[in-house]
Amino acid sequence: MSYVFIGLGSNLGxxxxxxxxxxxxxxxxxxxxxxxxxxxxxxxxxxxxxxxYLNQVIKVDSGNYNPYEFLDKLMLFExxxxxxxxxxxxxxxxxxxLLLYGDExxxxxxxxxPHPRMHERAFVIFPLLDIDEKLFHxxxxxxxxxxxxxxxxxxxxxx
Numbered sequence: 001m002s003y004v005f006i007g008l009g010s011n012l013g014x015x016x017x018x019x020x021x022x023x024x025x026x027x028x029x030x031x032x033x034x035x036x037x038x039x040x041x042x043x044x045x046x047x048x049x050x051x052x053y054l055n056q057v058i059k060v061d062s063g064n065y066n067p068y069e070f071l072d073k074l075m076l077f078e079x080x081x082x083x084x085x086x087x088x089x090x091x092x093x094x095x096x097x098l099l100l101y102g103d104e105x106x107x108x109x110x111x112x113x114p115h116p117r118m119h120e121r122a123f124v125i126f127p128l129l130d131i132d133e134k135l136f137h138x139x140x141x142x143x144x145x146x147x148x149x150x151x152x153x154x155x156x157x158x159x
Contacts, residue, residue, distance in 0.1 A: 002062045002102030003033070004070060005131070007115070007124050008055065009095040011043065015054040018081065018094050023058060025077045026096075031061040036127035038159045043091075044121060050091045054159070057099065057127035067101045071111055074098060099124060103138045114138055122151045126158075 006026065010018035019038065026032060036057040043050040062070055074096040081094045099115045106113040114137060118124045125148045128135060136143045 002104070003100075004030075004060050004062045004098065004102070005100040005128060006058050006060060006074065007095075007097040007099050007118070007127070008058065009053045009097075009123070010093060011051045011053040011091050012093045019054055019056050021081055022077060022094050022096060023056075025080065026058065026060060029073060030063055030065075033059045033061060034131045035059075036130035039123055039127055040157045040159055041123040042155050044123065053123065055123040055127060057124065057131060059131050062101065067098070067104060067106055067111060067113060070101065071098050097124075099128070100135075100138065105139050119147050120151075122148070122153065122156045125151060126153070126156055 008019050008022055010022075012018075016038065023032065023035065039055045041053050041055055043053060065073065078094055078096050083092055083094050097115055098111070098113060099118050101113050104113055115124070119137060119140075119142075125144055128144055129148055133145060134143075137147070
């Protein structure tokens with residue numbers, strides 16, 4: 001068993017309900033241990049207009065799922081909730097990112113853990129710290145608190 005951190009995001013439809021529905025789907029398969037606050041953020045690294053996102057992080061028990069099986073489950077939940085992938089960084093009804101899987105470091109075509117851009121995203125780091133202020137990046141060994149201090153809170157609002 002490993003602890004897994006999942007980043008959730010939504011900027012289409014009833015964003016708060018989309019997060020709730022995603023967590024409900026996850027809870028049907030995995031044990032959710034803790035949830036962060038919800039944050040509202042501006043779209044990140046996009047060139048077209050998009051509505052603001054609601055973001056959250058949850059900590060779950062991986063159960064008997066390896067990281068690849070876990071990712072497959074998250075992709076299935078996204079599909080069941082109506083996500084259609086057309087292009088990168090598009091608006092979405094739900095986004096489920098596998099951020100951390102225990103202390104594992106994986107770099108394959110299908111999966112990169114820790115999430116490769118999480119350290120650049122305040123909308124991931126601050127909710128992650130809501131759950132555990134003592135966490136550190138498994139690959140760089142830098143604390144997420146130090147990363148948060150460098151990123152700052154600009155553009156992120158706790159709801």
